[in-house]
Amino acid sequence: MNLTEHYNQLYIKSSEVILEGNYKLDTQINNASDSRFGITLLIRPNEKIKANIQLFLDELKAIEPHQYYYPDPDIHITVMSIISCYEGFTLDKINIPEYIDVIQQSLVHLDQITIEFRGVTASPSAFMIQGFPTDESLHNFRDKLRENFKKSTLEQSIDSRYTIATAHTTVMRFQEKLVNPKELIATAAQFRDYDFGEFQVENLELVYNDWYQREKNTIRLANFII
Incomplete structure (x- = not known):
């Protein structure tokens, strides 16, 4: 996949949708009875990158203060959604x-992963920071995870919603009607090529999580040093 082209097309289409007022609101964010949980293998960017992301979010908050903004502890890149969130899923x-074993088997030949965060893109319901792996290591690791989980008898829903190929991180979701969509898009446009930083991945986390990866609802199941 050409990530630059993918992110560009997503931004162009989504910004048009947002300006036309056809964006989508996430109605579940403040639903205390939301019981959608799953398990995810993820990467967390370093503190410097998260600080740069918060600078961008501060600009958006000044325009749309009532939307949902990801706090530092919740910012992540999904390596693989092993069990996609669904209602009533529990760790028992x-x-x-057994899941940890499959991941460790997949890590055997993993090369170092380096990710560059550059620019922002959008969906009809959110803003994301664009992530660019500097080589094929992440792609190859995902393929190894797919292969090894497919060979197992473990419950999994890898690629059931979509085949993950990007390295973005979602940082803002629409939860209320936008007040200033034009100003919001104009501000996002200023960050289209912003350099948020580059980092070398030092560890992966396996977590039990809700739909939004909120820290208060997250249980860390394993940490893999790479």
Whole structure:
């Protein structure tokens, strides 16, 4: 996949949708009874990058203060959604050590992963920071995870919603009607090529999480040093 082209097309289409007022609101963010949970293998960017992301979010907050903004602890890149969030999923339904074993098998030949965060893109319901792996390491690791989980008998829903190929991080979601969509898009446009920083991935986390990866609802199941 050409990530630059993918992010560009997503931004162009989504910004048009937002300006036309056809964006989508996330109605579940403040639903205390939301029971959608799953398990995810993820990467967290370093503190410097998260600080740069918050500078961008501060600009958006000044225009649209009532939307949902990701706090530092929740910012992440999804490596693989192993069990996509669904209502009623709990950890007692799975054998966690077996999942850890499959991931460790997949890590054997993993090369160093380096990711550059540059620019922003959008969807009809959110803003994301664009992530660019500097080589094929992340792509190859995902393929190895797919292969090894497919060979197992473990519950998994890898690629059931879509085949993950990007390295973006979602940082803002629409939860209320936009007040200033034109100003919002104009501000996002100023960050289209902004350099948020580059980092070398030092560890991966396996977590039990809600739909929004909120820290208060997250249980860390394993940490993999790479």
